[in-house]
Amino acid sequence: MDLNYTPEEESFRADVRAFLAAELPAEIRDKVNLGRRLRKDDLVRWQKILHARGWGAGMWPKRFGGAGWSVVQQHIFEEEAAAAGAPPQLPFSLRMVAPVLMAFGNGAQQSHFLPRIISGEDWWCQGYSEPGSGSDLASLRTSAVRRADHYLVNGQKTWNTLGQHADWIFCLVRTSSEARPQQGISFLLIDMKAPGVSVRPIITVEGEHEINDIFFDNVKVPVENLVGEENKGWTYAKFLLGHERTNNAGIGNCKRSLKRLKKIAGAQMMNGRPLIEDSRFRERVAEVELELMALEITNLRVLSAEAGGSRAPGPEASILKIKGSEIIQQLAELQMHALGHDALPYIREALDLDWSAPPPLAEHYPEYAPPLSGQYFNQRKTTIYAGSTEVQKNIIAKLILGL
């Protein structure tokens, strides 16, 4: 047992750090560090910079154009990237549809789509949930009817993240209603520009446009866009969710958030002293930090066990998802709480980088304040999406415990 990094890993860390210092655009970094709105261009630009360095997809195997990083290298990269203020890489493209294509897609799909994902050329979004199918995903009803060389797709997907920017959507669709619900689902790749696809924004609790309804009205999808076999999509979907949940631990992101929390609590004053010196607040911070310390090791233990056995993320990913989502929520909550009544102002334009507080607001409304309440509200999603905490506990009970 050894928690030390090898000299090679330390030198990798130094490379990552130097790269981030040289290549991460200041404007993007400032947006991330100050919690300002990121635009599609920002994310695509960063993906292209990473790709130019050969780091467009760290964890992908080299034969698909990835960097072939180990679990520990990936951990180091995420930690350093988050600390430097790098934006997230698009999970729907890199961590969700890509692993499915690698595992179940055919050669043509792999050679067409994977290079376009890693270069940032294509933006993918996810079509899983439906108005009547949330936790009970297998009850989904969006239909795909085979017609000669294409499928005719009709239905509605919802809670779709950032589909307003997307070139492609990967969808679970119903291709059969004969057997168990799970056995009639297929995994289909749909061009967002295809006639009959429409996107309707859903404004969420914090007032932003992050998610959408997607409608399919007699959309023709070529049969070559079917991944794997017809009616086997549920297997691929579960495989994908395992990858998604593993990523949900988000250790690097949590570490950045913790650091930011300490900074805010060091700057906010209470009774003439920095808030962090108040033992009640400090111990609340400490308790979250301890959860995170433990999760960092749990995360590495689970992922390295998987890498060792070279298997897809199993039900243990549910543990990471539950804990990681709780921690990021607690951190967001404490950041907002640190503001006191400065949590109240809702100034939409304050989330743009060029905004500055007018006097007299500027006297008490620091530049880190504007996004914090919205982030708290928005982060409530983390224990709901990708299988709610309750669904994860069902998975643990069934697949780990055999209950």
Add this chain to the structure above:
Amino acid sequence: MDFRYSEEQLALQDTLQRFVSRDYDFERRRALARSPLGFSAEAWERYAELGLLALPFPEEYGGLGGSGVDIMAVMEQVGQGLLLEPYLSTVVLCGGLIRDAASEPVKQSILPRIGAGKLQMALAAYEAAGRYDLAHVACTAVEADGGWTLSGRKAVVLDAPSADYFLVSARSAGQVTDVQGVSLFLVPHDAPGVTTFPYPTQSGGRAADLELAQVALHPEAVIGMPGRALGIIERAVDTAIAALCAEALGIVTALNQATLNYLKTRKQFGVAIGAFQALQHRMAEMVIAAEQTRSMAIIAAVHVDVDDVAKRRRAISGAKSYIGQAARFVGQQAVQLHGAMGMVDDLSVSHYFKRLTMIDMSLGDADFHLGRFSDAPGMEA
């Protein structure tokens, strides 16, 4: 990075597991806890044969040069087996102190005897008014006539009744809570002026209060530098805290296994109670707590041997605090999910629960260590 035990560590755990299932089952353990000695002298001999009692000592003293992770591997099994022998006191706490701070002749004299199972020791470092503060030392040590005289009282000295020697902290200079001025002494159990007031502990062990009335000691009885002992005591206690974290891990693992078995076998309303979602989710939370406990126990174990004191203390206090809370959750819920069966003395669940609880209450509870963690450098951004 590597998160696995070595082959040797796994083999050691395997041996201990077999020993427990053959010679130390629950009924035997209950009988031992009620016996006058409070533990098994035969088991102690067995540990000596297995090398466990010499594990953390250097080879020149007959030891195996074991690390914090080696101790973790042993203590995890101590937890699973609810072993009663004074391993923590004799080997980890006092053996560690002798190894780190004693003079060469004292090391030569004591460490091989501990390793051979011939000598037991107990650390007398806490006092009635000091709660968990190791610097709170009112017990006095006065140097005179080429020797030392100790006077005062020590509270809840674990494993004191069977100890051949005590290691006693006493103040040779300064005020009661000063960091400087604490000295450590090797005191024979039968030294004139030493009185013990023994009692059993909630988790089946033994402890005693100590009264020291003008106890006269030779000059060589001082362990380490007079007046400078606090640092070495804290290090030994940190090592013991990491060991307790591993013991708690073993218990949490055992409790989860027992609870899961119960959920699968106990029937109510015509079905196994594990079919109920409320109980499934509770069990899932217990599994998560166990995984997080394992991670924290690893963090504690690898920090035992870290030289940077602030780093070591922060990690180990963090682990003790976290595990104190996580173990409280698992212990309470294991009892809850066993229903009334969790309450009875006849089943191991209640005994595991008590031991977990007393681990939290020993060497600083979750609140104490949360305070120590959050007051340490590192809370600033």
